[in-house]
Amino acid sequence: GAGVSQSPRYKVAKRGQDVALRCDPISGHVSLFWYQQALGQGPEFLTYFQNEAQLDKSGLPSDRFFAERPEGSVSTLKIQRTQQEDSAVYLCASRLRPTDTQYFGPGTRLTVL
Amino acid sequence: SQELEQSPQSLIVQEGKNLTINCTSSKTLYGLYWYKQKYGEGLIFLMMLQKGGEEKSHEKITAKLDEKKQQSSLHITASQPSHAGIYLCGADGGSARQLTFGSGTQLTVLP
Numbered sequence: 339g340a341g342v343s344q345s346p347r348y349k350v351a352k353r354g355q356d357v358a359l360r361c362d363p364i365s366g367h368v369s370l371f372w373y374q375q376a377l378g379q380g381p382e383f384l385t386y387f388q389n390e391a392q393l394d395k396s397g398l399p400s401d402r403f404f405a406e407r408p409e410g411s412v413s414t415l416k417i418q419r420t421q422q423e424d425s426a427v428y429l430c431a432s433r434l435r436p437t438d439t440q441y442f443g444p445g446t447r448l449t450v451l
Numbered sequence: 452s453q454e455l456e457q458s459p460q461s462l463i464v465q466e467g468k469n470l471t472i473n474c475t476s477s478k479t480l481y482g483l484y485w486y487k488q489k490y491g492e493g494l495i496f497l498m499m500l501q502k503g504g505e506e507k508s509h510e511k512i513t514a515k516l517d518e519k520k521q522q523s524s525l526h527i528t529a530s531q532p533s534h535a536g537i538y539l540c541g542a543d544g545g546s547a548r549q550l551t552f553g554s555g556t557q558l559t560v561l562p
Binding site: 442 | 455491492493494495539541545546547548549550553554
């Protein structure tokens with residue numbers, strides 16, 4: 339079946355621009371996570387949705403980062419006024435139940451110039 | 452907060468050799484996940500371990516969670532170039548049961 343998909347796969351932005359990253363989770367998966375992966379590091383948790391409710395956003399690094407999942411399926415991670423330190427791979431993962439494995443998408447590589 | 456330390460950070464082996472990657476946690480592990488990542492791609496799920504002493508195998512890869520549940524190892528037997536990539540361990544925790552990851556082990560297998 340279809341896995342988690344993300345778009346775009348690559349995004350180059352000039353410092354100060356706003357960007358929007360999309361995640362399509364596995365159909366029927368209740369939980370959705372966003373992670374940020376810096377070069378040479380493991381992914382770090384950003385935020386979590388259960389259906390349309392954002393239950394944990396403790397990992398968002400600043401108020402420039404905003405995520406939504408209005409209908410409980412597709413999610414968008416928005417970064418306003420991008421900075422060079424925002425350059426990273428942004429990974430989305432989904433999960434059917436709390437005890438299940440998280441399945442990851444291919445990621446969006448964001449480069450801020 | 453929980454921290455995971457992986458060792459070694461990088462590993463270069465000749466095809467056919469066995470190898471082991473370790474993951475040590477600062478706290479008791481309640482769910483330990485192993486993923487593989489190729490450059491520019493997402494994480495591919497390998498195995499999940501939950502019980503102390505648990506051992507799981509898939510093809511030539513075996514993962515173990517020690518009895519005290521603070522360390523896991525990933526062992527590859529007779530390595531092949533297709534095993535090359537970054538191996539990441541992740542621990543289950545937090546209010547959302549989000550994953551905390553180690554920094555990864557870069558594996559290169561020389562033909």
